[in-house]
Amino acid sequence: xxxxxxxxxxxxxxxxxxxxxxxxxxxxxxxxxxxxxxxxxxxxxxxxxxxxxxxxxxxxxxxxxxxxxxxxxxxxxxxxxxxxxxxxxxxxxxxxxxxxxxxxxxxxxxxxxxxxxxxxxxxxxxxxxxxxxxxxxxxxxxxxxxxxxxxxxxxxxxxxxxxxxxxxxxxxxxxxxxxxxxxxxxxxxxxxxxxxxxxxxxxxxxxxxxxx
Ligand code: ATP
Numbered sequence: 757x758x759x760x761x762x763x764x765x766x767x768x769x770x771x772x773x774x775x776x777x778x779x780x781x782x783x784x785x786x787x788x789x790x791x792x793x794x795x796x797x798x799x800x801x802x803x804x805x806x807x808x809x810x811x812x813x814x815x816x817x818x819x820x821x822x823x824x825x826x827x828x829x830x831x832x833x834x835x836x837x838x839x840x841x842x843x844x845x846x847x848x849x850x851x852x853x854x855x856x857x858x859x860x861x862x863x864x865x866x867x868x869x870x871x872x873x874x875x876x877x878x879x880x881x882x883x884x885x886x887x888x889x890x891x892x893x894x895x896x897x898x899x900x901x902x903x904x905x906x907x908x909x910x911x912x913x914x915x916x917x918x919x920x921x922x923x924x925x926x927x928x929x930x931x932x933x934x935x936x937x938x939x940x941x942x943x944x945x946x947x948x949x950x951x952x953x954x955x956x957x958x959x960x961x962x963x964x965x966x967x968x
Contacts, residue, residue, distance in 0.1 A: 764794075785925070
């Protein structure tokens with residue numbers, strides 16, 4: 757049975773924290789593909805520093821040899837805020853039977869109950885939540901209760917008969933304490949980005965004078 761991982765984010769820029777998580781979650785959940793979905797106007801945060809096209813270029817450079825990764829440009833093509841629920845409704849029409857696994861770090865999950873139509877999101881996809889370095893996020897009681905109600909084991913995720921949506925999987929990945937915020941800060945203070953992200957992405961940032 758085909759299974760698709762969905763990785764939404766700003767990717768401003770994409771870095772090894774994203775890439776290593778995608779690879780490990782693909783292996784742990786036996787996914788057929790991981791679909792990176794860069795957002796255009798994230799509803800929850802400041803406008804990205806790099807343009808939509810630059811963020812897309814960087815993703816293409818980072819994923820050029822990752823045959824299991826696909827870049828889904830639908831949110832970038834929209835001028836409106838990117839609402840995950842609407843993206844999922846569109847994806848569900850394209851892939852009616854396929855189990856979806858929406859990846860998010862624990863930092864992102866801790867605000868999940870503020871997302872637009874968040875309860876509907878769980879009717880459209882499973883969630884895969886990864887602890888982040890530093891961890892220790894206190895979850896709102898609503899989300900604690902949600903986990904209690906919906907948490908399933910990875911073994912259940914890879915069983916032959918699997919539902920398309922509705923469960924929460926908490927899966928550890930190698931903890932790489934890298935964030936796009938940190939990377940942008942390094943550029944601004946004229947420090948090296950080497951070994952935090954793929955070299956072609958580092959060169960692109962330099963050539964385009966990004967994040968200065
Ligand atoms: P920023 O620092 O600008 O907030 P970010 O590095 O957290 O950016 P995003 O594009 O906002 O990256 O993140 C997209 C998703 O990737 C989120 O669910 C986030 O939790 C996850 N993520 C980001 N960095 C890591 C990392 N180092 N390890 C695991 N997951 C990560």
